[in-house]
Amino acid sequence: MPGVSSRLAAYSQVVLFFGAFLLFWEYGVRYFEVKSYILPPISAIAVAVWEARSEIFENSMYTLAEVLIGFGAAVVVGVMLGMVVYVSPFAQRTIYPLVTALQTTPKSALAPLMIVWFGYGFISKVAMAFLFAFFPIVVATLGGFAGTAKNLEEHFRALNAGPWRTFTTLRLPSALPSFIDGCRVAMPLAMIGAIIGELVGSERGLGNLIMLGTASTRTDLVFGCIIVITLISLALYALIEFAAKSVWWRGIQV
Amino acid sequence: MVSTASAAAPQSVNVADMGLKMTAEPAANHIEARGLNKTFGSFKALEDIDFEIRNQEFVSVLGPSGCGKSTLLRIVAGLIPYESGSATIKGEAVRAPRPDVGVVFQTNNMLPWLTVRRNVELGARIRNMPAGARDAAVDKILDVLSLTKFADAHPHQLSGGMRQRASIGQALVLDPQILLMDEPFGALDALTRDKLNVELLRIWQESRKTVMLITHSIAEAVFLSDRVLVMADRPGKIVEEVTIDLPRPRNAATTRAMPKFGEYVAYLGKVMGVAN
Numbered sequence A: 001m002p003g004v005s006s007r008l009a010a011y012s013q014v015v016l017f018f019g020a021f022l023l024f025w026e027y028g029v030r031y032f033e034v035k036s037y038i039l040p041p042i043s044a045i046a047v048a049v050w051e052a053r054s055e056i057f058e059n060s061m062y063t064l065a066e067v068l069i070g071f072g073a074a075v076v077v078g079v080m081l082g083m084v085v086y087v088s089p090f091a092q093r094t095i096y097p098l099v100t101a102l103q104t105t106p107k108s109a110l111a112p113l114m115i116v117w118f119g120y121g122f123i124s125k126v127a128m129a130f131l132f133a134f135f136p137i138v139v140a141t142l143g144g145f146a147g148t149a150k151n152l153e154e155h156f157r158a159l160n161a162g163p164w165r166t167f168t169t170l171r172l173p174s175a176l177p178s179f180i181d182g183c184r185v186a187m188p189l190a191m192i193g194a195i196i197g198e199l200v201g202s203e204r205g206l207g208n209l210i211m212l213g214t215a216s217t218r219t220d221l222v223f224g225c226i227i228v229i230t231l232i233s234l235a236l237y238a239l240i241e242f243a244a245k246s247v248w249w250r251g252i253q254v
Numbered sequence B: 001m002v003s004t005a006s007a008a009a010p011q012s013v014n015v016a017d018m019g020l021k022m023t024a025e026p027a028a029n030h031i032e033a034r035g036l037n038k039t040f041g042s043f044k045a046l047e048d049i050d051f052e053i054r055n056q057e058f059v060s061v062l063g064p065s066g067c068g069k070s071t072l073l074r075i076v077a078g079l080i081p082y083e084s085g086s087a088t089i090k091g092e093a094v095r096a097p098r099p100d101v102g103v104v105f106q107t108n109n110m111l112p113w114l115t116v117r118r119n120v121e122l123g124a125r126i127r128n129m130p131a132g133a134r135d136a137a138v139d140k141i142l143d144v145l146s147l148t149k150f151a152d153a154h155p156h157q158l159s160g161g162m163r164q165r166a167s168i169g170q171a172l173v174l175d176p177q178i179l180l181m182d183e184p185f186g187a188l189d190a191l192t193r194d195k196l197n198v199e200l201l202r203i204w205q206e207s208r209k210t211v212m213l214i215t216h217s218i219a220e221a222v223f224l225s226d227r228v229l230v231m232a233d234r235p236g237k238i239v240e241e242v243t244i245d246l247p248r249p250r251n252a253a254t255t256r257a258m259p260k261f262g263e264y265v266a267y268l269g270k271v272m273g274v275a276n
């Protein structure tokens, strides 16, 4: 079977590439005598992560909670706002331009403000995750509703379908692919928001651990945290990809 | 050979010979437009449209692209308003879509995320038909349209012809007395179109709905209709009315082979300026 063997070849290429990269890292820093507070060898990072495993796990869960709650709130509020703007011409004239304008604000600049408003704890990081995830979700949801095929809307009108029926049977499924695209963009952004919040001021979380690591020149620990953050982000992204599979009618026009 | 006057379908039954001096009340025309005008802004889309379609009559509307055929159908379906004149269904002014009127649009109206069965039963669900009656109606329609095998497929898995058949099924599921169809076979190849014409003819001969069929195929109009209305554009108006006096029941082989069939086609071609 050529399909299987070519896929096997592709996988082995990836594995070989990463293997070579890690080996180069491990022996490169030794060979070039890079100071370990600049770039520690990968084995030192692995050891540091293992030794601090319970601390890293605890802080990971904390950051994960911030990301998920912020993201969840962005989905709920974003979808509701997308709906309101879609059905109300008034909201379209007023709220929508405001949202579009706010979208261009650099969200990281809001981190200190969030800390002033919500304190050093959990809530300000949730707010940061929310701010980063919110705009792509509103825009995508709105785009999804607005993209409902006009001929299908007319078909529903010809059947005297009520607004609720039209919404649940037609608009919602029409908007789902676009909404999922928004989530795809928003999920990694939520993580970025939470981490920025933690870097600016926090008591717990992976961002906080990075700050502590930097202060005590524990670069190995800092790298460990960065790798863990990346892995969590990847896992969350995979989760969205999995959910996206159930919205298979993306792009299908009949 | 071609009469431009409307056919004299008997509207009243004289039962004097039964000793009962009684005249059945002439049923209101199923579809009627009188002096109908429609503009889009400053653009005159329809001007002084006058026609009627009687109970159980099959009438086609022929006309060049952009002459206002779809606009006329939308008005009759209660989907868009009109400026002046009147449009009535069973004698009642059209204000909104009605449950006794089924519409098949130019583009098929399948929801891609629903199976064929779910798509066909959509109207029944929206109009809250009881589940038992709904299932029976859908089963029957899938069977009539030879879609039973594809009931659980999704629309994108069907051919264009099957999708269009399913679209007709969407309208038939509510068993409307009146069927409005806007170029239902317009996007299909000639062969598939001919086949679906035969299917539509069979369905109509069995159920005798009042049909207004919009088409740009002269042969389709002649084959199916009792009467053909010809429209011209700028502004859209009805310029000719031809009664198709071909015997019923019609069928694919014999009807299309009749000399009269060819004469109607040639005449309508001349009227529409496509033949010389």
Ligand SMILES: Nc1ncnc2c1ncn2[C@@H]1O[C@H](COP(=O)(O)OP(=O)(O)O)[C@@H](O)[C@H]1O
Binding pocket: B040, B043, B045, B063, B064, B065, B066, B067, B068, B069, B070, B071, B072
């Ligand atoms: N909603 C609309 N707004 C403006 N113009 C329209 C609208 N709908 C149709 N028209 C115009 O009216 C004319 C008739 O359109 P239509 O009824 O779709 O023609 P047909 O179905 O005969 O091809 C066309 O010139 C079209 O551009």
Ligand SMILES: [Mg+2]
Binding pocket: B069, B070, B071, B106, B182
């Ligand atoms: Mg049209």
